[in-house]
Amino acid sequence: MQQTIYKNPSPQIKTEPPGPPTMPIVGNMIDFGRNPLGFYTYCARTYGDVVRLQFGSGQSSYLISNPHTIEEVLVQTGRRFAKGYQGDRLITVFLGNGLVTSEGDFWRRQRRLAQPAFHRKRITGYAEVMVAYTHRMVDKWRNGQVRDIHSEMLYLTQAIVSKTLFDADMQENAKTVGDALEAAIMEYGKLMTSVFHHVLSFLPFQITTPTEQRLLEAMQDIDNVVEQIVEERRKAPGDRGDLLSMLMEARDEDGTGMTDQQLRDEVKTLFLAGHETTSNTLTWTFHLLMQHPDIVQKLEAEVDQVLGDRTVTLADLEQLTYTRHVLDESMRLYPPVWAISRQATEDVEIEGYTIPAGSVLQMSQWTVHRDPRYFDDPEAFIPERWETIRADLPKYAYFPFGGGPRLCIGNNFALMEATIILASIVQHYQLEALPKQEVALQPAITLSPKGSLYARILTRTT
């Protein structure tokens, strides 16, 4: 039976949703491939809140940009919608069958197992590690030095997630993982936007292209590190009270635990989802701050007033409201996850259109977060807007962490971590942009800067 997901307030008989012209076989791939962020935004602004797109063979895609519809789709995931990643070879290479990609009862069980590690009480215990590791990083910074902030943030968040969730020290592996991840994201970005790769997917047999091969090799380096984490724990088991212990000790009703493969996929998922996104948030935040000295001044004033010379503690976070608004605004302009999708498992009606089962619904944070209907002066970086905007804003006009049952499990972890790191750095350092540095966007599964983001480190003098 067809279900109404979101009724248009002024109903009218509608046929196919409007959309950009398509080309035979490649559909909209060429335009998407050239500039995924720009293409989605163009489609939403030109054709409206439901836009028909064509990417796969016979599979319809729709770009959904109405916050109420997005809410309905996300909330009804697991009933009328699935994540739909199971057949996606590329995402599976990245994340295996872990929390992000799995479905149904298997996902429910894994989420139930992991959830206690993210309870508010539990994550407050992680604050000390976040503070200590940030200090360990900045202790190496020297006045006047130029550093790549993108990799600094990547190594830092990687070390924090490994220590807090898996009680593992990543110092030795940080560079290997950082390099592999950067390579994997770049290759993934190429594949995601490649018309050639898209056409190959129509073939009844599988061909591994050189780009895919490079992606596989990069992921192998990450798999090796994950395997090492699991192996080391197997050698020295025992309850350390962390997420890895919980996953390893979990038993089904029949007494069976997770297989090694399941464990590795889950650790890899949490490790990758748990650091690259937060690292991007911080990198984009510094990129924005370096262009807005007035905002830096306000931020420093708040941090100085709340912390003085003290090291940040959990109790300070509530008072660091401007710091938090800087992060909210940064995630609005540069959402670390720039689009998510769901697959309809039955025919549904959306805003008066019939959307057939099997269709993929795309929802783009990048596009909605910059929609002038919800944000005044949407391209501008204005942290102050968050002082007043929340009450009027439709809930899903801002959804950096997704929503519904598949809401990011690490959202509170990430916000706490980003606030601690930002405040700790701003307290002692100013970051200065290097002249003529171009910062390009790399939209893959996440939205990172392409390559490095260099900054000159200046010690603050008071």
Ligand code: HEM
């Ligand atoms: C600023 C940082 C972060 C952002 C913007 C972010 C964003 C997201 C989004 C949008 C989703 C939903 C994807 C979808 O609906 O298709 C998600 C899911 C997820 N995130 Fe995050 N995330 C962040 C940090 C973290 C951290 C720190 C962790 C773990 C330590 C984490 C672990 C996960 C997991 C496991 C899922 C899948 C949850 C499920 O489906 O049950 N994320 N994240």
